[in-house]
Amino acid sequence: MSGRKIRGLxxxxxxDGHDRGAKVVAxxxxxxxxxxxxxxxxxxxxxxxxxxxxxxxxxVGLSILSGAHMALVPRILELLKANQQDNVxxxxxxxxxxxxxxxxxxxxxxxxxxxxxxxxxxxxxxRSAVSSVSST
Amino acid sequence: xxxxxxxxxxxxxxxxxxxxxxxxDTEAGRVALNELYPYTGKAHLVGxxxxxxxxxxxxxxxxxxxxxHPPETETALKIGIVAVDPSSPxxxxxxxxxxxxxxxxAGDPGVFIRSMASRGSLGGLATTTASIVQVMDAAGFExxxxxxxxxxxxxxxxxxxxxxxxxxEAPGLGDDIQxxxxxxxxxxxxxxxxxADRPGVENAERALRGNxxxxxxxxxxxxxxxxxxxxAAPTVASQHFQGENxxxxxxxxxxxxxxxxxxxxxxxxxxxxxxxxxLVDSGELKRREKARLSAELDLLLQATLVQRWRDSIPDxxxxxxxxxxVERKLSPWQAVQRLLSQST
Numbered sequence: 001m002s003g004r005k006i007r008g009l010x011x012x013x014x015x016d017g018h019d020r021g022a023k024v025v026a027x028x029x030x031x032x033x034x035x036x037x038x039x040x041x042x043x044x045x046x047x048x049x050x051x052x053x054x055x056x057x058x059x060v061g062l063s064i065l066s067g068a069h070m071a072l073v074p075r076i077l078e079l080l081k082a083n084q085q086d087n088v089x090x091x092x093x094x095x096x097x098x099x100x101x102x103x104x105x106x107x108x109x110x111x112x113x114x115x116x117x118x119x120x121x122x123x124x125x126x127r128s129a130v131s132s133v134s135s136t
Numbered sequence: 137x138x139x140x141x142x143x144x145x146x147x148x149x150x151x152x153x154x155x156x157x158x159x160x161d162t163e164a165g166r167v168a169l170n171e172l173y174p175y176t177g178k179a180h181l182v183g184x185x186x187x188x189x190x191x192x193x194x195x196x197x198x199x200x201x202x203x204x205h206p207p208e209t210e211t212a213l214k215i216g217i218v219a220v221d222p223s224s225p226x227x228x229x230x231x232x233x234x235x236x237x238x239x240x241x242a243g244d245p246g247v248f249i250r251s252m253a254s255r256g257s258l259g260g261l262a263t264t265t266a267s268i269v270q271v272m273d274a275a276g277f278e279x280x281x282x283x284x285x286x287x288x289x290x291x292x293x294x295x296x297x298x299x300x301x302x303x304x305e306a307p308g309l310g311d312d313i314q315x316x317x318x319x320x321x322x323x324x325x326x327x328x329x330x331x332a333d334r335p336g337v338e339n340a341e342r343a344l345r346g347n348x349x350x351x352x353x354x355x356x357x358x359x360x361x362x363x364x365x366x367x368a369a370p371t372v373a374s375q376h377f378q379g380e381n382x383x384x385x386x387x388x389x390x391x392x393x394x395x396x397x398x399x400x401x402x403x404x405x406x407x408x409x410x411x412x413x414x415l416v417d418s419g420e421l422k423r424r425e426k427a428r429l430s431a432e433l434d435l436l437l438q439a440t441l442v443q444r445w446r447d448s449i450p451d452x453x454x455x456x457x458x459x460x461x462v463e464r465k466l467s468p469w470q471a472v473q474r475l476l477s478q479s480t
Contacts, residue, residue, distance in 0.1 A: 004160060005160070005228070005253075007156070026231055027231070029229065030224065030227070030229035030230060030231050031224075031227055031229055032227065032229060033224075033227045033228045033229045034229050035223075035229065035230045035232060035253045036229070036230065036231050036232065037232045037233075037235060037251050038231055038232065038233045038235070038236060039235050039236060039239075040233075040235075040236035040239070043239075044242075046242070046243060047239065047242040047243070050242055050243065051235060051242075051249075053148060053149055053152055054148070054152055054248055054249055054250055055152065055232075055250065055251060056152035056153050056155060056156045083149060084149055085149070
């Protein structure tokens with residue numbers, strides 16, 4: 001059966017203690033028919049970029065609760081770019097203060113989702129971000 | 137430019153992207169596969185199968201580490217890993233979680249891990265797994281570890297693809313009756329009892345060993361005989377079973393590991409290499425390769441002929457006959473005969 005399946009990576013960079021939210025999102029993406037590579041807790045930006053490359057994913061979802069997002073996210077975006085994976089769309093979830101959101105969007109993040117986000121909204125945004133990449 | 141060239145040059149992004157094309161069964165992917173095929177056939181393909189939660193991913197992680205950092209006498213091997221997890225039968229989605237156990241391998245350019253979803257295939261692998269493995273083989277990975285979905289009793293597809301098949305067991309999963317059932321235990325070239333620090337490990341080992349002794353009693357006799365008295369006069373039994381290489385009979389070893397702690401890994405690593413040597417020496421490697429390629433050719437032929445035939449008849453005729461089967465006016469077998477006689 002040919003046809004494009006959306007492949008995503010859900011990862012937790014940094015030193016968070018739990019991955020409940022990341023699992024909820026991974027599960028929701030799965031239930032929407034996507035293939036989700038889950039890499040678990042305490043990943044370095046290098047590990048995440050390497051996994052994104054080997055798995056040739058369309059999207060990367062990062063969950064960060066630790067407050068280290070302004071250090072980790074730019075690094076991951078840099079590494080993706082260095083690997084010529086500009087096509088990969090990056091989403092962030094977790095505890096991200098409102099004032100950091102504009103800066104994150106500016107450097108290339110496609111969406112930032114805090115607590116209370118509906119998973120349907122994430123799924124819709126992922127789909128449209130991926131289809132806008134493949135149509136260009 | 138061809139998708140195959142950068143893969144042969146060792147470009148990892150090109151490899152990853154080609155694997156996606158293969159997985160999606162695209163025309164470009166097929167063309168590249170044709171170009172890469174002459175470069176395949178060099179890698180040692182090692183299958184790892186067993187029930188969910190027996191520790192397949194952890195063991196694959198440890199084995200890859202072992203071959204990347206072998207004892208001084210050996211050279212490190214480039215390792216490809218293909219890890220298959222199940223697709224949802226309802227949505228087609230999947231969670232591919234095998235990388236969680238393979239974090240030790242991050243940052244090593246001599247390792248390439250690819251997760252894939254089974255996409256509706258039932259044998260423990262995806263339909264395109266064999267092609268994915270071929271691409272990794274052509275890309276220069278010397279050993280390819282193929283992890284199946286958590287397998288029950290009959291997911292034996294892996295034995296067709298791999299040269300060496302590891303079946304992973306864990307204590308407490310079943311008694312000696314489970315051990316004598318046909319299916320997954322039969323395909324083991326090496327049996328591993330993982331989680332060997334758990335209670336019940338002696339029972340698991342006894343059940344498996346008892347089963348192996350039932351499997352090849354006469355062959356084992358020859359083995360024992362040749363171990364104790366080399367080149368003595370052949371017994372009736374060994375004459376009877378004399379093949380091309382009567383002394384080369386592989387009886388699957390049973391090894392105990394604790395994958396999360398790295399206990400027993402070197403032994404498994406050595407047995408895998410020893411099994412490959414056995415396949416080469418006994419001529420079994422060539423035989424298995426031929427059998428596998430013949431099966432692959434047959435499958436492709438079937439799929440192509442069916443497709444060609446479907447393209448040659450109008451869809452409404454097919455639908456019409458299908459309707460008659462649904463209404464019990466024709467049996468499926470009669471329907472096939474009618475369809476084939478009409479189309480010629």
